[in-house]
Amino acid sequence: MGTNEFPRGFTFGVATAAYQVEGHIENDWSEWERQGKCKDPNHRCGRGVDHWNLFDHDVQLAKEVGSGAFRISLEWARIEPVRGQVDEAAVDQYRQRLLRMKDAGIRPVVTLHHFTHPQWFHRETPWHEPSSVVEFRRYARICARILKGLDALVITFNEPMVLLLGGYIQGVIPPGITDGHKSMLALGNIARSHVAAREEILRECGRCEVGISQNMLAFRPDRWWHPLDRALTRLAFDNYNHAFHRALTDGELRIQMPGLASTRQRIEGGRDSVDFMGINYYTRAHLRFVPKPPFLQFQYRDVHSRGLTDIGWEDYSEGFSHLLVELHHKYGKPIWVTENGIDDRQGDRRPQYLYNHWSQMLSAVRQGADVRGYLYWSLMDNFEWLEGWGPRFGLYSVDFETLERRATPACHYFRRVAQSGVLVEPG
């Protein structure tokens, strides 16, 4: 393998999530939007980018950029809109779509839970109740029928720490709870739900590989000389980046976030319960101790004067290789980059961004990390949660009026590298 070659069999692909693209979904997020709780209270996801109706076209677009894998998510609210009542037509739709994707030569990467829930979930069996594990197992059993024989890469949960912090500590996303104790119960049940779901999936679909996607940040103390900034940074690495992965490798969930939440729980069946480590990497955060609750200030800084991205994040590819190598050393598992991308309205920064991150990924591979694939976030522009329709992460830009997808300058470059498996500079 030359220094600029990706390992044989390395997969390039793209990522999406149901609620952000499909459209026409009634779930806890659509309710949240109607309650005016997004940054712009008038933002609605509504028809999304109509991926539900344009699925085959979008698979074609993924193919055009050389994708060997395509990450989608299943929308629980479509599959089980009423508790205990399965919408068989939706189940069949998902299965047919994934079969067509596979026929097109693209490996399905399927997320079971990407932030959203049916509206009954938080009212009847919220995550802090043990019954949530029973519900999720039942849902996973239905998903297993969809996935049978597909040899998919399956992600049970996307970014559990983001759901926990946003939904259970800060209360800014559904279910809007601000309770440290409940948050820890919830996280434990999410870990148990992963274990239960993996059992269901592997029973039906022995060749699937099952893991989670963990949002990982390159943390840095805002003031190197300040012992409390440094202590916060260590805590952030340990709790935010690693606690969940660790729970699924050694079977114990240990969180220690002073002033916010802490716990120590055994996760039955959690030991060695992932087949791969999924990482979503975007940026670096600077942490500073402040003498009033929550005692932590979190900031993005443009350290290298590259200009923050449109959403205000630092473009810090250097942190990527460190995190990948660290994942390798800590767990020794295959790694999938399940998201990485830039919101770039003009589309002209994206090729260089890709080159920088791919270089770092190759450097991690040379240091021994067993990285199997890279999925770009996102195939096309979509609904960015609290930020609504502002950010533009897509390899294809979308005209939100006509829904027309247009190739950005990065498409050509992506295809070139994805198809050859050789990293060249853009241009």
Ligand code: GCO
């Ligand atoms: C998340 C998700 C995606 C986002 C993407 C860009 O991290 O919130 O997994 O749904 O859209 O990360 O922010």
